[in-house]
Amino acid sequence: MSRGNPDNKHGSIDYLLGITILMLIGGLLYPPVQLLWPQRHLPLASSALIPVADEAGIRPGSALPFVYQENPFLLINVGRTRHAVSAICTYRESILRWDEDRQVLVCPAHGCTFDVRGNVLHGLAPRPLPTLNVVLSGGRIYAGG
Numbered sequence: 001m002s003r004g005n006p007d008n009k010h011g012s013i014d015y016l017l018g019i020t021i022l023m024l025i026g027g028l029l030y031p032p033v034q035l036l037w038p039q040r041h042l043p044l045a046s047s048a049l050i051p052v053a054d055e056a057g058i059r060p061g062s063a064l065p066f067v068y069q070e071n072p073f074l075l076i077n078v079g080r081t082r083h084a085v086s087a088i089c090t091y092r093e094s095i096l097r098w099d100e101d102r103q104v105l106v107c108p109a110h111g112c113t114f115d116v117r118g119n120v121l122h123g124l125a126p127r128p129l130p131t132l133n134v135v136l137s138g139g140r141i142y143a144g145g
C-alpha cells in the first residue's frame, strides 16, 4: 500500500499554510478597509406589506430577524408595540443585534446604539435606521414601506 509521495504532502502543507496566511492578512486588512469604505444608503423602495410573523410568535422584549427587499430587518416587540427596524448600522453597515436586557439595538463593530424607533442613542452613526410600518391583521404581523 502506498503512503503517497512525501513531496505532495509537503506541497499540501505549503498550500494550506499559504491559504492560512492569506486569510490572516485578509482578516487584518478588512477592518481598516471597512472604515475607509464609503457608506451606501439602504435602497428601500416603497412596497407592499409582507407577512413577518404570527402575533404570538414574538414574545415581549424580543426581536425577530426578517428580510425586506433583500435587506435585514428586526421585528421588535417592546411593550405592546411592534417595531420594524433596519438591522444595518448607518455608520459602517455592520449588522446590528438586539440587546434584550437594555432594549436597544447594538452595533458590535464600533458600539453605536439605536432605540426601537431607529434613533441614534450613542456613537458615530450619522442618521437613524430606516424603519417599516407594522400592521397587525388576522393574528399576523406584517411589515412594509
Ligand code: FES
Binding pocket: 089, 090, 091, 092, 093, 094, 107, 108, 109, 110, 111, 112, 123, 124, 125
Ligand atoms: S458599523 Fe461601526 S458602529 Fe456600526
